[in-house]
Amino acid sequence: xxxxxxxxxxFSAAMVMIVLSPSLQSFPPAEAIRSSHLDSYLRFPSQHSxxxxxxxxxxxxxxxxxxxxxxxxxxxxxxxxxxxxxxxxVDYLRGSIAAVHSILQHSVCPESIFFHFLVxxxxxxxxxxxxxxxxxxxxxxFDPDIVRNLISTSVRQxxxxxxxYARNYLADLLEPCVRRVIYLDSDLVVVDDIAKLWATSLGxxxxxxxxxxxxxxxxxxxxxxxxxxxxxxxFNRRKPCYFNTGVMVIDLVKWRRFGYTKRIERWMExxxxxxxxxxxxxxxxxxxxAGRVAPIEHRWNQHGLGGDNVRGSCRDLHPGPVxxxxxxxxxxxxxxxxxxxxxxxxxxxxxxxxxxxxx
Numbered sequence: 001x002x003x004x005x006x007x008x009x010x011f012s013a014a015m016v017m018i019v020l021s022p023s024l025q026s027f028p029p030a031e032a033i034r035s036s037h038l039d040s041y042l043r044f045p046s047q048h049s050x051x052x053x054x055x056x057x058x059x060x061x062x063x064x065x066x067x068x069x070x071x072x073x074x075x076x077x078x079x080x081x082x083x084x085x086x087x088x089x090v091d092y093l094r095g096s097i098a099a100v101h102s103i104l105q106h107s108v109c110p111e112s113i114f115f116h117f118l119v120x121x122x123x124x125x126x127x128x129x130x131x132x133x134x135x136x137x138x139x140x141x142f143d144p145d146i147v148r149n150l151i152s153t154s155v156r157q158x159x160x161x162x163x164x165y166a167r168n169y170l171a172d173l174l175e176p177c178v179r180r181v182i183y184l185d186s187d188l189v190v191v192d193d194i195a196k197l198w199a200t201s202l203g204x205x206x207x208x209x210x211x212x213x214x215x216x217x218x219x220x221x222x223x224x225x226x227x228x229x230x231x232x233x234x235f236n237r238r239k240p241c242y243f244n245t246g247v248m249v250i251d252l253v254k255w256r257r258f259g260y261t262k263r264i265e266r267w268m269e270x271x272x273x274x275x276x277x278x279x280x281x282x283x284x285x286x287x288x289x290a291g292r293v294a295p296i297e298h299r300w301n302q303h304g305l306g307g308d309n310v311r312g313s314c315r316d317l318h319p320g321p322v323x324x325x326x327x328x329x330x331x332x333x334x335x336x337x338x339x340x341x342x343x344x345x346x347x348x349x350x351x352x353x354x355x356x357x358x359x
Contacts, residue, residue, distance in 0.1 A: 053093060055131040055354045058101055067109035076114055076138065077177035082198045085116040085170055085183045087163050088124045088139075092186040094334045095327075097131060098352040102189035104132075105352070109195060111136070116174055116181065118142050118166040131354060140173045142166040150268040152275070164281045167245065168264050171255040179253050185246030187306060187332055189352050192323035197300055200249050206260065208249040208294035210301040213241035217290070220283055225276035238291030245285045246328055247301040249294075263288050279309070299323040305345050306331040314343035325349065 084103065088096050096117075104110045115137040117128065125139045144162035146169070151160055166173070167183050174181060182197060184190075202208045217240055218226060225231045255261070267284040270276065277283035298318065303326040307313040312331025325348055327333050333349035336342045 053127060054356060055097055055127065056356065057130065058104070058132050058354060060134055061104045061107070061110040063111050064108045067112065076175055078114075080112060081114045081136075082112055082195055083114050083116060083174075083178050083181040084194065085118060085167070085174070085181050087118045087166055087186055088121075088128070089119075089161065089163050089186065090121055091161075092332075093124070093127075094353065094355045095186040095188075095332065097128075097354050098334075098349065099184060099186060099188055099190070100132065100135075101354055102191065102352040103194050104135075106190055106193055107195065108193050113194065114138075116140060116170075116178075118163065118170075118173065120144050120163045120166075142169065142173065147268075150265060150272065152268070152271050160280065167248075167281070168261055168284075170250060171252045171261060174252065176256075179251070181250050181252060183245075183248045183250060185326065185328065187328065188246065188324055188326040189349055190324050191348075192299075196323070197249065197296070200294070200296055202249060202251050202294040205292060205294035206251050206254040206258065207289055208296045209243040209245070209247060210296045210298045211241040211243045211293055212298075213239075215242040217242055217286075220279060220286055221277050222275060224274060228274075231270075231274075231276055234287065235291065240286065240290035241293070242286070243290070243293055244301055244303045244326070244328060245282055246303065246326055247296075247324060249296065260288060297321075297323075301326055303328045305329070305333075305343075307343075312336075315345070317345070 086096050086099060100115060103113065107113060113136065115135060117124070117137055117139045119125075119139055120142055122141070128135065128137060128139070142163060147162050147165040151162065151165065153160060170181055170183065180198075182194065200208050220242065221231075264284045264287075267287045271284075299321045300323050302317055302322050302324060305315050305317075305325060306327040306329030307315055309330050312329055314331075315329075317325075325345070327349065331343065333342065333346035334353065334355070336346050337350060337353075
């Protein structure tokens, strides 16, 4: 428990930095399709009931004085915006709402954040708007059929959900004027100003993420992969390191230019025939980008807090400063808190939880 006491000072200081921002404009869901190429991405299905969810309305956060005026262009193409993409999955909705809440709380200029919500269920837009009534956001429907035939079985059923693969299609889903985006998983909270992550230089790279070069890279692929030179030879001229795809800064201009969606899909097709990995949507990203990632400080993804992918055991923080806490793995903080069997770190997620009616 000593690490909790050490972290509490940082957590308290971060909370003191919270500032309130002027009203955030609400945006309608994605418009009708502009081209037949995107028809399958944004066509909403029939209404899916989300009646069982109830979230308290969040505080309206206002900009600090140094943020400047919000007058003028407030649309999605405003070049001053910070763009954040998060999925809204019914099973992880509580986590997504907490993630948004944490980002707003710790942002100096929250009115400059534009959220892009990727969904496979209709009806979630109104829930977001009632929880964050002045939030800048758009909702994009991702058709599960886009990837259903490309997905292979994984070590955990949750990793097989089609919406996990929506990150592969951000360059197609988001408006062409959006040149960069931060992609975040639903099982995390941000305890620092996300504008710092946004300012990361990618140099010539397409994506940036915290890398973990001490990790055993071979375990992310099967013995068949490593024994077949057609596959393992891919890394001969690269120095691949593991990175977690739950926190990425993506240059969408480069992604579109070099067609990375098709490259990822190709590896998923190969996987269906050859079974070269076991771990959901992560390995195709490693195949395409490992060794070609702009490194970001580890503070921006203190991952693995959900334990391993089977048992979800409790984990401690990695050494060093913390800007983002990520419950990757099978154990999710809201489930453990509800079951009255939380891990110590789950208490750091709880302040951002908006689930339920006011007491």
